Amino acid sequence: MDPNPAPYRRVIMVCTNERTTGEPACGNRCSGPILERLKIHVKEHGLRRHIRVCKTGCLDQCALGPNVVIMPDNVWLKAVSDADVDRIIADWVTPIEREVHDRGCASVAPSHVQPLDNPGNPSNPHNP
Numbered sequence: 845m846d847p848n849p850a851p852y853r854r855v856i857m858v859c860t861n862e863r864t865t866g867e868p869a870c871g872n873r874c875s876g877p878i879l880e881r882l883k884i885h886v887k888e889h890g891l892r893r894h895i896r897v898c899k900t901g902c903l904d905q906c907a908l909g910p911n912v913v914i915m916p917d918n919v920w921l922k923a924v925s926d927a928d929v930d931r932i933i934a935d936w937v938t939p940i941e942r943e944v945h946d947r948g949c950a951s952v953a954p955s956h957v958q959p960l961d962n963p964g965n966p967s968n969p970h971n972p
């Protein structure tokens with residue numbers, strides 16, 4: 845096992861676990877549309893290289909759901925509703941979008957990604 849440098853600036857995980865037992869579960873409380881709205885926003889704003897939105901299984905906070913976790917910030921949001929999606933975007937997506945658009949994609953890429961014009965990059969076709 846080897847450590848892997850973080851490929852994304854931020855990961856937003858939405859619990860979509862469902863239950864048929866009647867016990868609380870995020871997926872039974874409409875977390876699916878929350879996940880889809882976040883995914884669509886990230887895709888439509890060209891942020892898929894920088895922000896990963898994914899569904900997750902149970903986070904053991906079922907009674908508090910729908911639950912959303914944002915990493916590496918370690919922010920746990922409970923009782924998230926469709927009405928909260930705009931706030932999630934404003935607080936955790938838009939700041940990265942601004943960096944990407946203000947500085948250009950290359951300057952906000954993860955540090956382990958070297959642009960091709962980096963003279964130290966052996967992948968640079970201009971290197972001897």
Ligand code: FES
Nearest residue numbers: 859870903905906
């Ligand atoms: S079902 Fe979402 S935290 Fe358990």
